[in-house]
Amino acid sequence: MTQAPVFLEFVDSLWLDAHLATMADPDAYGIIKHGAVVVHAGRIVWIGRQADLPADAHQRATRVYRLGGAWLTPGLIDCHTHLVYAGNRAREFEMRLAGATYAEIARAGGGIVSTVKAVRNASETDLFRPSAKRLSAMQAEGVTTVEVKSGYGLDTASELKMLRVARQMDHELPPTVIATFLGAHALPPEYTGRPEAYVDLVIDEMLPAVAAEGLARAVDVFCETIAFTPAQTERIFIAAKRHHLAVKLHAEQLSDSQGAALAARFGALSADHLEYLSAEGAAALAAAGTVAVLLPGAFYFLNETRKPPVDLLRRKGIPMAVSTDCNPGTSPTTSPLLMMNMACVNFGLTPVEALAGFTRNAALALGMLTDRGTLAVGKNADFAVWDIDEPAELAYRMGGNPCRMTVKEGLPLPEEQP
Template sequence: MSILIKNIKELLQVRETHIPIVKGKEMNILPTIKNAYLLIDHDTIVEYGSMEDIQGLDADEIIDATGKIVLPTWCDSHTHIVYAGNREQEFVDRINGLSYEDIANRGGGILNSAEKLQNTSEEDLYLQSSIRLKDVIKLGTGAIEIKSGYGLTIEAELKMLRVIKKLKRDFPIKVRATLLAAHAIPKEYKGNKSAFVDLVIDKMIPEVANEQLATYIDVFCEKGYFDLEDTERILIAGKKHGLVPKIHVNQFNAFGGVPLGVEYQALSVDHLEELNSQDIEALKNSNTIPVALPSCSYFLSIPYTPARQIIDSGLPLALATDYNPGSTPSGNMNFVVSTACIKMKMTPEEAINAATINGAYAMGIGNMYGSITKGKKANLIITKKVPSYAYLPYSFGENNIDQVIINGLVY
């Protein structure tokens, strides 16, 4: 099966050869071809170019993209989409004056989601999560990282990871799984955090690695959750079992989590709403990518990750949703890209690079996803008729997507 997309107003993120990451000033460059075509064979991009050079090309199916923009699907490198129920009451409580911290301190927050998940069957959890996954694909996400972390017992963490495995089996998009057992201290371990960290290290990590249920190891490194020592112990144990660090740091406090992540070769350090100059220095000359989650800042009314400071220091930046029931009940990468431009002063070029090539890097799939490159997966967004690509972040809240192609099939 082949598809030829013709008369594309502008084809975005065209990279003749694969580049793994874009950093600093390069982030402001988005290579495009105006009046372009693109040929898909089965699930692969095999050819593209200017309409002037299209002669001789034919395909089983022709899509006329007159007036429309084509770009690679979003790579959402940070989500928690496997969860049970919702937390809209906490949302109302925050409107009425409680903070995220207040809610967590009285047993809500992550512990609330953990209780719900523990009491939900694997089948129901799969059903609830698959609805969300379908929805985000329609919004243009073609690759997604999904974390555990609402289980907090061995059984429930394994249940979450098995659901992620089934989603990976049943859906055409790329799915990467992360073990985030150290997401909160369970009620039963209150005052005895080190025993819970021992459980994560001695039981959960070996079991998950043994069953090959995760690629990455994550920790919520934050005051009131897991400190630097806990984080270091968990990263060491994860690495010993072949899990690559990819961690939550600096959401509310900056106290050394970023340099620690870099020291343990984390693939990414995510959140960074609070960031200091030592963090920036640590990230320079490292292979660790910072990841910003602007929908979380929006929803919790906390600071936005200082994208300008990061990019202007020559660093790369990726954008992701953080889709979860507590801090970001949205998996809309289009909103993330818009919000990054509106609130973080990223240019459309920077934001699109951050949500495609750099998103793919932040989930370790850059060789096959994130750009229009021959041989990469045919995962594409075809927009509605739009005046320019800057219109995409500009028209925030509007759905500009006409079609999503995943592995060469119109979704």
């Protein structure tokens, strides 16, 4: 008689009667029909066809979850968000629809300046409450890991405040929160006409303070004609490397500033937006192994017409992640499912590419594929359970939420009885 595998002597949970989309292959769902997952100490210790489990496996598990033919995917990863902010910009949205220009909105106190003012005036508690609600909305759609950028404080105290709120969310809420320092998001009003002086502040004061408290894993910069130049970005990246922080970049959203090539030269985890990416920039990203992060929410909300060059990214073999870009000004959404649909309809991704964009490739964009992003032995037992007939439904639906259960390290959120 075949002996049961050692790992089944003591396991925390057994997940049965599910169809699995492992996302182990970058070009396919990695489907295992009638599959099972075994979890111990928050990690997957076995995955495969249910028929291959030992007959007494369910007796060895503390909890047994029978999913009744539901689909199980890796937990979704939102790899580019500005989730921590105060206030909203609904009035600005209304003004823009009525024909107001960006300059007119700015003169009326709108734009990023309004969010900066709200963040500076908010306490950490004031910031935490609405940000936690946004994170909970993401969790309800299967999100188990989220990246959160600063960038709405634009002074040292306020940037640190935002990052501390991100850390608090990581400690107090179930999803993993990965913080990124984006002090170079925009030029604050008090530095108008003095961009180099502000870059000095970012490098000499903000970055050392962020690093000293261990508040961020990466540094991001908005490299664009309306924000920071490639030369200024390079200065910040050099400083980030001195502090042993990874780098990411808002690149080529409004013009080809050659930010993608700069990001690649510094081994950036990701280059994000990329509507104006050139063939030369794509070649640099491919050589560096940098992930392209597509943000269809901002494209839609701003009524843009220039799409990222998806065919070029495919030809170069550049992994494509997809994200909500949750922020108050250009992508006020917390729905990864809606972003999957928009990525397919507006950018031409396939449903499997869209799901990969929120799983394995999003994990790559955070430098975390070793422990999440696919269903595989040894990885975190972070997954989502869906009441769907096939994985393509996740990108197909517009509205509604088929997520039955979000699971973090083997525990359903909220806890459900087996």
